[in-house]
Amino acid sequence: xxxxxxxxxxxxxxxxxxxxxxxxxxxxxxxxxxxxxxxxxxxxxxxxxxxxxxxxxxxxxxxxxxxxxxxxxxxxxxxxxxxxxxxxxxxxxxxxxxxxxxxxxxxxxxxxxxxxxxxxxxxxxxxxxxxxxxxxxxxxxxxxxxxxxxxxxxxxxxxxxxxxxxxxxxxxxxxxxxxxxxx
Amino acid sequence: xxxxxxxxxxxxxxxxxxxxxxxxxxxxxxxxxxxxxxxxxxxxxxxxxxxxxxxxxxxxxxxxxxxxxxxxxxxxxxxxxxxxxxxxxxxxxxxxxxxxxxxxxxxxxxxxxxxxxxxxxxxxxxxxxx
Numbered sequence: 001x002x003x004x005x006x007x008x009x010x011x012x013x014x015x016x017x018x019x020x021x022x023x024x025x026x027x028x029x030x031x032x033x034x035x036x037x038x039x040x041x042x043x044x045x046x047x048x049x050x051x052x053x054x055x056x057x058x059x060x061x062x063x064x065x066x067x068x069x070x071x072x073x074x075x076x077x078x079x080x081x082x083x084x085x086x087x088x089x090x091x092x093x094x095x096x097x098x099x100x101x102x103x104x105x106x107x108x109x110x111x112x113x114x115x116x117x118x119x120x121x122x123x124x125x126x127x128x129x130x131x132x133x134x135x136x137x138x139x140x141x142x143x144x145x146x147x148x149x150x151x152x153x154x155x156x157x158x159x160x161x162x163x164x165x166x167x168x169x170x171x172x173x174x175x176x177x178x179x180x181x182x183x
Numbered sequence: 184x185x186x187x188x189x190x191x192x193x194x195x196x197x198x199x200x201x202x203x204x205x206x207x208x209x210x211x212x213x214x215x216x217x218x219x220x221x222x223x224x225x226x227x228x229x230x231x232x233x234x235x236x237x238x239x240x241x242x243x244x245x246x247x248x249x250x251x252x253x254x255x256x257x258x259x260x261x262x263x264x265x266x267x268x269x270x271x272x273x274x275x276x277x278x279x280x281x282x283x284x285x286x287x288x289x290x291x292x293x294x295x296x297x298x299x300x301x302x303x304x305x306x307x308x309x310x311x312x313x
Contacts, residue, residue, distance in 0.1 A: 028205075031206075064198070065198040065199075065201075065202060067201070067202055067205065068198035068201040068202055069198075071201060072194065072201075075194070076194065079187065079190055079191075082187075083187060094190065097189070097190070098186070098187065098189070098190070101189040102186075104189070105186045105188050105189050106186075106188075108186070108188075109186070109188065110188045110191070111191075112188070112191045112192050112194065112195055113191075113194075115195070118192060118195055119195040122192060122193070122195050122196060123195070123196065123197050123200075126196065126197075126200050131203070134200060134203070134204070135203060135204045137204075138196060138200050138201065138203070138204035139204045139206060141189075141190075141193045142193050142194075142196050142200075142201060142204065143204065143205075143206065145206060149206075150206075153206055181192075183188045183189055183192060
């Protein structure tokens with residue numbers, strides 16, 4: 001069953017669609033949740049919550065890209081859980097990211113959900129990057145993969161990935177300042 | 184918990200870049216990420232197999248003791264044997280047609296019944312094997 005058929009089946013309230021989502025995107029969602037939370041049981045719960053959210057949100061939503069749509073739900077649910085579990089002792093790949101970017105993030109909470117300028121700024125930054133660098137950036141900062149995982153995936157060592165990410169963060173900082181976006 | 188503004192900013196990344204950067208799930212994730220039901224089935228199957236094997240060994244041990252009995256087996260190495268008194272080389276002589284009753288205290292092996300035997304000379308170990 002392809003993504004369009006899954007969405008159509010969800011509109012028809014067919015539970016078959018949900019099992020197709022589970023089979024097709026279960027591991028994908030789990031990987032995102034695990035990267036953020038670093039804990040098997042929490043990640044599994046987030047994946048189950050993702051299925052529920054997909055069921056509740058389609059319809060009315062009709063996503064053009066189901067993979068990205070489901071991934072976003074899994075990621076946001078995982079981040080919410082990470083924020084609530086602020087007392088958690090174990091480190092996940094996402095908590096390491098928060099330490100990495102602490103120098104470019106100011107104090108205070110900012111809601112970017114409807115910030116069109118921020119959206120344009122981050123995507124224009126990515127557009128200018130070479131495809132290889134862009135993939136590394138998104139793998140690290142959207143999927144929350146560890147530098148080690150990315151290094152294995154691209155066939156380089158971890159040091160290479162860490163240096164590359166440090167340079168990309170520095171570029172992003174300059175770009176955001178230029179665009180007037182404050183983190 | 185540190186400020187998560189950066190993570191929320193990343194949520195604005197376009198779908199096309201998310202799809203572009205999708206990685207193949209890791210082996211570990213493949214393993215852990217299987218559904219709980221599948222995990223349950225595999226663990227239940229392992230437990231069931233272990234229980235069956237242990238049960239079979241247990242039953243085999245019981246049946247072996249009850250049906251075959253320790254004296255039917257020529258290779259019996261149970262602890263009963265280790266408590267047997269030392270075998271002496273002194274021969275026991277029986278006459279033809281003579282009824283006899285073996286006595287453990289006296290002869291050093293368990294009484295199995297009353298019978299006759301031919302005129303022969305056996306020692307205790309041969310008698311026990313018979």
